[in-house]
Amino acid sequence: MGVQGLCTLLENHRDVYRDVRFRQSRLVIDGCNLIYLLYFDSGLDQNHGGEYAAFDALIEKFVKALRDCRITPYVVLDGGSDYTDKKLETVTERAKDRIIRAHQAAVEGSHEGILPRLVKGVFKQTLARLEVPVAKCYGEADQEIAALASEWQCPVLSKDSDFYIFDLPGPVGLLPLSDFKWEAVQGSGSQSYIPCKGYTTSSFCIVFQIQRQILPAFAALAGNDYVKLQRRESPIKWAQFAGPGSGGGWKSSRLEGLLRWLRRFNEPQDAFEAALGLMGGLSEDKKKELLQGLHLGMEEYKLPPSSLKKFFLHGMVPPFPAVEKVAGRVPNWVRLPLTQARLTSDILDVLLLRRNSLNNPVEHGDMPSSHLTSRPLRQLMYGLLLGQGEEVMERDRDGLQINFIPVKAVVPDSCRHLKLNSLDQAEPSLCLQVLLEALGVTEASLSNLPPPLRLPVAATCYWLRSARPRPDEALLKALLLGLSTGDSLRHRAALQIPNHRYGQKLDVGVVHAINQWQSCLRVSIQLNQLLGYPLPEPPIARLFQGTLVHQLVHRMRSGAKVKTFPKKERSSARLYSTMQTVVHQFHSEETSAAREGHRRAPAGAVAAAPRRQPLDELTANLQQLFLLYGDDEEEEEARTEACSQVKVQEDLHLSELVSVKTRYRAKERNNRCRNPELARKEECRGWDLL
Known part of the structure; x- marks a missing residue:
């Protein structure tokens, strides 16, 4: 209103x-x-x-x-x-x-x-x-x-x-x-x-x-979001009643004039009829229509019994509006998580209106809408809510124009047995399978990540595969750095990056890519909520800091060295390396699959095994990790860290690369022995995994 x-x-x-x-x-x-x-x-x-x-x-x-x-x-x-x-x-x-x-x-x-x-x-x-x-x-x-x-x-x-x-x-x-x-x-x-x-x-x-009692009539005559009397074919110029000395612009003069005019009335009905008289030349049908609209506008200010009091005090779910038009469209189990704000209200718009209004972030009008990247995820959500083939009108932008686009609901084979009315009782393992298949990752690939980061990393894999144009390496690294530190404010201070008074001109390409990533993450979170949280919900505030990511991208693209982690933050460095491995593996497999799609397999040929990344590409993270440690007193801890990383690679079917550990470690130890001063300086500078 x-x-x-x-x-x-x-x-x-x-x-x-x-x-x-x-x-x-x-x-x-x-x-x-x-x-x-x-x-x-x-x-x-x-x-x-x-x-x-x-x-x-x-x-x-x-x-x-x-x-x-x-x-x-x-x-x-x-x-x-x-x-x-x-x-x-x-x-x-x-x-x-x-x-x-x-x-x-x-x-x-x-x-x-x-x-x-x-x-x-x-x-x-x-x-x-x-x-x-x-x-x-x-x-x-x-x-x-x-x-x-x-x-x-x-x-x-x-x-x-x-x-x-x-x-x-x-x-x-x-x-x-x-x-x-x-x-x-x-x-x-x-x-x-x-x-x-x-x-x-x-x-x-x-x-x-x-x-x-005239106050609600004042709101209706002034024109709230439901009543726009001043926009009719014969608008009333309320400012003429304002009198001398009224200021604050035409809107204030209009309202002040209306309030002065209303002083003569004791009842809303009398004020409404007099207002219609000021419009002149209205037919009886038109008067009746306008009077009905004004009374409806007043109704918005009547207070019903509170439906939230019992919810706040006793956890009782408010009743859903008992209107025949919408009765039965919203399952009973949906009401509690909705009221608890554990489900997005977009679900109600899809169920009741077959519509989803997508809010547009800061973005150049010449770029395509960043919501396009996450549309397949929304199509799955619509399929879970409405069933295969149903249509939802998505309100999105096309250039600088608003557009309502029909989007088909999709129900993949893994969802055939999931029904909305009993979705809250579905097997958690099945819900997890549906979510991971939608994001294009496997449970095993995420198993070495902390639970709160599994959904963001999975969404990042999906984004990297689906975003157009392809995100570059600098942006991916900047996003993963934010995920790995878990404290972007402290990370900003460690990198000596100024606060949000960002001096660089806005890079609309980076903005667009980040918007795509956030759209993918947001819809992934919504889908995870609808499926009953098969993955833990990630703490958004600890994952991303926009100005920090932009500054990191700018520094990396310009060739400036970025000190990513202080020496003491071994866990963050290890986590960053693990996430890089997971994301790059799926990106490589997707790229390989795309290449294979352009080739025709010979008849009777055995299906090829998934292509693995080149040795140099896959060992990079291991090599970087071994560089983090140097002093003899840290040998045991270094071996523990390295073994943890090797375990990640083994889980991803990369166990043949473990031999790199011994060679690289021996080489690094020899280098440090020949130049101890260089080794000491490396320790003081912190870690640079980029």
């Missing part, structure tokens, strides 16, 4: 607010609003793929501030699109605008308010880690947030203009996010509080001299 210009109007009428020292209370938080405020107001980079570790730290700091003041947060998130599609026009217009702004950001390097692709996933994972109660609604969250706050007699934290219209109870109904000074906690101990501003509808009505 939303009343355009209302927040700006109230900036010019600050007397509607009062100072509040907020502490020791429940607080219902508009989660989507909080995501945007924290990410954008903190100045985090928007154009290089996301600063997820910094965002994770910011969320943790926010939650700590609340708990220091004995404030108990309850976060509520939006769910799927409204099944009536009454907001489709508005949502589509916003998507068109986002595409233009995303292109502008790519061209100019400006911040245009484009949220990086995995920010919402980081937000949910961080809140789960901090044990903050979270609920995702089936549809838009505004009414549910207001209803819960009303029953609990506690404030709402949001910047959405609709919360200025809801009749929220108590001495403080709304705490506007823009005035919530959570970084400036004052007092100490049990007296700690957050200085902020409080708002009530009573204060609004006193300042603007209108009756309280």
